Amino acid sequence: MVTITYDGTFEGWLTVVFEVYEYKFADVEICKKELFQPNVFNKHRESQFDQQKFTRVWKGLAAKLSTSALSALYKTFLSEEKGIENVLLSYVQYTLNSKQSIERDYSNATVLKVAQTAKRVYRESHRMEAFVRFQLTADNLYYAICQPDFNVLPLIQKHFKERYADQRWLIYDSSRNYGIYYNLSVVENVVMSFDEQTNKGKNIEIITDEKEELYQRLWQQYFASVNIAARKNMKLHIQHMPKRYWKFLPEKHAF
Known part of the structure; x- marks a missing residue:
């Protein structure tokens, strides 16, 4: 062998x-x-x-x-x-x-x-395209954290480059400790070091734009307004949106 x-x-x-x-x-x-x-x-x-x-x-x-x-x-x-x-x-x-x-x-x-x-x-990869949620940082960078089961960042970069071609963005896989960064021209792989305050990049409130909290709350309120309680089917909901993604979705956070 x-x-x-x-x-x-x-x-x-x-x-x-x-x-x-x-x-x-x-x-x-x-x-x-x-x-x-x-x-x-x-x-x-x-x-x-x-x-x-x-x-x-x-x-x-x-x-x-x-x-x-x-x-x-x-x-x-x-x-x-x-x-x-x-x-x-x-x-x-x-x-x-x-x-x-x-x-x-x-x-x-x-x-x-x-x-x-x-x-x-x-x-x-298809789920990541649907469930990635960006937060705006103070320097106008749209930042998202994710923990996919597989290494799908190479598969989703084309989708996000085409959809957000006019914005700088970074999608970071905290499980694999690397991300993809779009600088308005090309997508590059990046490795970042986070201090203890950001909990490995999961908590970036200290660098977010001052209006980001408002945007998050507006999104949560919109999600609540379109959610019809009488038609709630949690089993089907979890099937399409597994709970492991919820911690990265602002609409799943309490107000």
């Missing part, structure tokens, strides 16, 4: 895939560098991102998979589930070894796993 560590990026993982073929590794385990734990029974190889290797694997997959299948592959990687790199390696190997399309071969456990996981990640 050979354990191959990589930098945690999708491009870095595809570099590892190339090296599995390059060195003819038959039995491998792939894991992120920061999660690696030495094992006396396993050999260890540290992979470094290589643009040429990444490109060759991606082109090879693009020649055999549809755009939707490539997208599913990427979404599955973003799930960050334990051992997902090895599941995806099996998917790639099955793809490259087959003469026919394997995309809908759900009798294969790996293909089914990728399809199911990609669907869950897509659903989470």
